[in-house]
Amino acid sequence: MPRPAGSAAGRLARKLWRIATANITIEAGIVLFLLVVAVAVFAPLIATHDPLDQDLFERLGTPSTEHWLGTDSFGRDIFSRIVFGARISLVIGLSAVLTAMVVGSFLGVLSGYLGGWVDQLVGQATNILLAFPSLILGLMVVAFLGPSMINLIAAIALATVPQFVRVARAPTVALRDRDYIQACRALGFSPLRTMLRHVLPNIWPEILVMATLWLATAIRVEASLAFIGLGVKPPTPTWGGMIREGFENILTSLWLAIFPSLAILVVVFALNLIGDGLRDALDPRLRKDE
Amino acid sequence: MARYAILKLIYSVPTLLAVLTLVFVLTRVIPGDPALMILGDQASPQAIAALHVQLGLDRPVWMQYLHFLANVAHGDFGKSLVTGQSVVDLAASVLPSTLELTIASLVVGTVIGVPLGAWAAIHRNSMPDALVRAGSLLGLSLPAFVFGILLLIVFSVQLGWFPVISPTGRVSALENLRALALPALTLGILMAAYIARVTRSSMLQILGEDFIRTARAKGVPWRMVIRRHALRNAIIPVVTVVGLYLGVLIGNSVLTEMVFNRPGLGKLIVGALTQRDYPVLQGLMVLYTLLIIIANLLTDLAYGIFNPTVRLR
């Protein structure tokens, strides 16, 4: 029975679902991650305080029944800020990594598939990007474009792009000589079609695994940029920004830096569960002996 | 091999040039005036204008660029606008500590990361694996500066084993090592978290290879199979990753250097950027790019050592 040609989205959804339920590790990761997302989405319901409300006489309070995780140096409720911070941190992490993933994998596939001068060019550009420490890159982008969340995302994405170029390029080069890609040429498919419909879908597991790893890093880079004062605009809470603030009082109030770090840990943990699970689920050899 | 190295360096000239140009253009288009940074907020506009002329900042950007390139071609990277120090001297003064820290962290990271990763792979899905993976997650989510301070509090203040701030001037090798220990541990342990992951997955892959089966079929005991066959192969992709990580170590250790108060290239670059100290920024970026290139070269060579299939005959 021939199947209808359309519904590419449906197909993708089905594929995703199949992968998502491939093993318990992925499932656990996804549940945990969704939990964090839920916290972000329902932040106003979960937070116990207004995350922006300062109480100048209650600064640096230790955890208590009133403030579960204590207060920061402006007397704001840390728990509520972590809850609300999930929003921005996730948005930053997700958008930066998605951007880097899309741009990076496209460039990687392009350079790996076409080879020649395109490859040279992309390779050089990647090297140049890699030659900038991500902190400097961030500093420059933000100094150049001005501070905003979009630019912050751009900075983190820019620093991450080379990684995806590399991840995408290597398997593309290997795929290029595979018969089924050769067959595409033999069948007269255009290079673009071949790349988008045949190469990309076959390397995306590797890219996806990479993305789960870098999402964590992206959230952390925000902390580094916040550390040199270039995070998201205050008073918006972000985990990175909170770590930075916490760091200034680290000798008196250690928890200020620790709690947001733990929040990152939860996300990193969830993503790594997904990443590890994916790696196993998508690796046929590992799947066999399951 | 020497030929290869030289060729590689020659090939990297365009990269170097591109980085230079990029840095030059970027620093000129971002707002901020070095004269203001130097003279301070009370400086009169005349004084600022005068300094502009003195520093050559009044000329068109392209002329500054050509001038700069011409100087670089003569090996002259100029002087710091702020302190008047020669850029080359500045770079030379921080290079040792940067290299020291980089190498030390590298050693720590590999020495801890590789065995842990291998151990986890061998005991896949059991206790050691879970431990290593959890530990490496912790390493992946803790920012270096937080981790650094924690180490400082425990090992320097509580236990008093190491100094809080690095000693300066001429110090004994031992003291130098003591001062190096904590920063190197900070960067090294965080790196180990990463290395362990890579080693683990590489090891898992190698353990499925045919030649492992061959070795077992020869009757080689399992431990020996691991050591002589699996580990030696698993290390190969780790070399690449370590090479990539080198860049991170050299450039992104700014915050660690700040916490441990060590001089370093990254710190200097950030400082130069915030001060709009153009010559220093440019010069250091050249040095930094060169270091990255050399690091890549060394990675290639190391890769050749570990992987005979790409080795020279």
Place this chain on the structure above:
Amino acid sequence: MTPPAPRGPLLEGFNLTKTFEARRRMGAPRARVHALDDVSLTVAYRETLGLVGESGCGKSTAGRTLLRLLEPDAGSIWFDGEDITHAVPRHMRALRKRLQIIFQDPYASLDPRMTVYETLAEVLRVHNVCPRREIPARVAELLDTVGLPPSAAGRYPHAFSGGQRQRIGIARSLSVAPDLIVADEAVSALDVSIQAQILELLARLREKRGLSYLFISHDLGVVRYFCQRAVVMYLGRIVESGPVAALFDAPLHPYTRMLRQASPVPDPVQARATVQVTGEVPSPLAPPPGCHFHPRCPLATAICRQERPAMRDAGGGRLVACHLYREEGKEGQASFS
């Protein structure tokens, strides 16, 4: 079962040369692999031409170059009376409807992430082979042609056995109604019983559709069974060609002879006869001078080490490139300097 006699050239390659830059090791000087060295061959209408030789001798390169999947360094390619050596990509893509290829490895030649239906429908769509509405029917028809059940359409390649996959690959090639198919070791990866099934299918298509094949293989038995003529390659050069029976029953070139002797025959009595095989295939990076085969040739003489033997007509549609052939007293044939 023998197809009608060939009607004249369909696909021709003249003096094709193709070199690859070998993967360079650190700092080593560039090295070039001469995958094709002045190779000329012709596939006639409705003819099946076999191409045999050892691994790495350039068989696939020849096949792919003829299809312009690889660009030749020198030489020209003619298809159906048209010089397509420099055809523009657009024109080439149109030509691909008539020129197809089947690959050796049935596991690697299908996109693992596409169902059979998607794989086949995509080709039909891209080439506008038929109106969109008719695509499902057309796919079903193709599956039927290669002997697969209609239910196969919805499944992914991994759900098929090697033989079935090879059928899908064939169906894909047939979807555009080609005149010529390059079968690059299309049956080498298959077990004998499945190999027989596929050969049967290819033969049937030849009958029904009047297809021509360039049939690449290293199995002399299969070539002898399936092809009318065969070409033997050694290290990027053609050493001998001719009708299969004559070629394998009475090889003229020492290499063909060696191949023939080394090819196992399922007959324990015959097989135990000692084979005369010496030496290894030299590296294509540094092929020996003169006749490439001389280091392994039991009969090699001085001239073999220095001069490249010319291709000579040996009568009966046979060509051979061997210095010794002349010495065997067939002088008076086309001479060469």
Place this chain on the structure above:
Amino acid sequence: LAAAFTQAQPATAAEKVLRVGMATGDIGKIDPHLAAGTQDKVVVGWLFNGLVRVKPGEATPKFIEPDLAESWTSSPDGLSWTFHLRHGVQCHQGYGEFTAEDVVYSLQRAADPNRSAYSSDYKAIKAITAIDKYTVQIDYSEHVPSVLGFLINFQGGNMVCKAAAEKMGADFTKHPIGTGPFQFKEYAPQQELVLEANPAYYEGRPKIDRIEYRFIPATAARDLAFEKGEIDIDYGQTDKTWYSRITKLPHTKVVAVEPTELYTVHINESHPPLDNLKVRQAIAYAVPRDALVKYRGEEVTRAAKSVVPVGYLGETDATPLFPYDPAKAKALLKEAGYPNGIKLKVVQTSLGTMRDTMEVLQGQLRKVGIDLDLQIVEHATFHAQIRKDMSDLVLYAAARYPIADTYLSQFYDSAATVGTPGAVANFSHCNVADAEIRAARTETDPQKQLALWATAQKKIIENVCSVPVYELFNVWAISDRVKLGYELHGALSQGIPIIPATTIE
């Protein structure tokens, strides 16, 4: 790498080393006429002398006493001054005796915009003449509010040695030569600056042999180093938490000293709706000055009293600042036609204390419906952008030479309006007190001068050109082992003066 492991050079047991931890990544310019950052001024204070000086430990002109000049006279009209130099003062490192020539050179240098950041302070100087080896005459073209004030060991008043400055030219910043108690020894980028005692110091050789001035940007690291005794003097954070933590350490004295930095929110009148006085008043009513002082710590902060920092010559609290009254602020906003509040764009530096203060203000103003959209930029960009008039509010912290004129001229005279030629730092486009400020500058009668300044302050406050918030002291933690040898109330250099008597156990 080998270079880093060079042999130890053991300090002799008797050597007295003072280790100072400074909150900076590196030193800037150690040229007294160019030094702008606190980290530089602290060092300049140890290396140089002025013709006169403020008594060590004090920070106001009330305590002016002789330094390189033993005595001085002035003409009746106050336009000509003659200074008699101390004999036998030696420049560092053998650059010879300090004479009238050096004074002439120094002052000319300080007045030269090409070589000095403070040239405008010496605009009124007509001529400097070396009468003889030990006598200098300075002629002014107009009356100057405080002649001696600009000849103290502060900014342009610091005396450099001519021979050294001329010989080294631009390198002088790397190798400063003065006459102070300590002289330059060596500099390691990002690490430290080492000074050694000037054996020929005119007040006698300092008891401290060496000062190691360490650059430690991370507060936590600096504090831990102090706690462990790896440094003796720690540049502190002007913050309650820091103060109370460090105060609890044993053998530690924490000092909060003048000069303070006044934190002022300049309101840009040229940006609507800030051209509306009611809106500006609303902002003024919304700032809880006392709460902010409590928040930052009463030990290290004091509430602003006027638009000029407390204690500056001419400062007066005659006109009270607007009290905290959020209800009134809301009402004013409503009156002005903004019942739903306003939104202001604020360019803000990423530097610590400034940023904290702004964030607190943001949180407080939010309560009355004033929403601050903070654009956090790094410091250089901040300076560039506020000078391009890009911010609605500018939070600025500054310490100046402590007379009212410096503050008023730089921040409230329309000649200094940002975006105009000759601009310095009038971010608010304030012009209500131009007449008084300018008249006071050349007024010879001190009483009248004070009156003019008072009127100026009144007008500025009433017009709400700015909202002064609080003043932060310089805070230092000093180990008990350090014996200063004088009473410390303040220091214009913002550092801890080290006099010959200062010692360490």
Place this chain on the structure above:
Amino acid sequence: MPGDPVLSVQGLSVQFRIGGAWRAATRGIDFDLAPNETLALVGESGCGKSITCASILGLLGGEGARVEGSIRYRGREIVGMPESELEKIRGKEIAMIFQEPMTALNPVMPVGEQIAEAISVHLGCSRAEAKTRALGFMERVRIPAAPERYRDYPHQFSGGMRQRIVIAMAMACQPRILLADEPTTALDVTIQAQILAELRDLCANLEMSMVFITHSLGVVAAIADRVAVMYAGEIVEIAPVAELFAAPRHPYTQALLQAIPRVDRETVTLRAIPGQVPAIAEFGSGCRFAPRCPRASEACQAVPPELAARGGPEGHRVACLAPAPVRERAS
């Protein structure tokens, strides 16, 4: 074949855990291997040749696999033997050559050392001694300039040479039994001919028995003394080589022989076996070939036929209820 069998396999069944259930990939494999004998194991891809071999070396096992039945090496039971014991047998008593010479060698270890490793592990001799012996074997498999190439890495050798290294490695401790799992499948015909000749020589000289796995009947003809034909996890026919080729009795064997085009003569008709080999999960309880068998009856579907002489000579056994009649051998 005289003497006690060196290897005796009885009722061997290898099971894999697939989708939660244990499925038998092979069932009831029985065969003996006499001293000095070469037994060829032929059959289509996936019929269980490799796992049979691997279980003889005790390389299977662990979480996803289970071995049942009995494998006796000179009287000692291998199934269930502890790993430490197995390690002493592997390489020394029973050695194995793998199919892929490209991947069977450790790419980062010099080939000489890989050969010497087995020697030093089993014979406990010094490095130098091991090297001497290893060199001896390298020469024996005709690696030219062996001493110079001792320290070379696998990638520096051609496929044929690599396969010879693998053979040298297997020979290094002079095992009694050599398990050769498709040692020539990846090689060119000319190289294959050389390797086969070498293996024959070695077996003869070292008095070794060999189990030779292949799916090429041409190769079987060239090397084997006896042949076992496997189909879907079972041995369907086992006979001396000449007899099997001359008078195959199992319908599968017959079909197989008819499906091979020959070089040496005109093949007029090539008869393909219709249908597919069933997947492990689809194995029925009866004769596994029945669905494709032209002679299949209902009885075939019910019970698995046993491997038995069925009227033929004792050495020629077949697992078919309706085998082809025994023919007079045309000598």
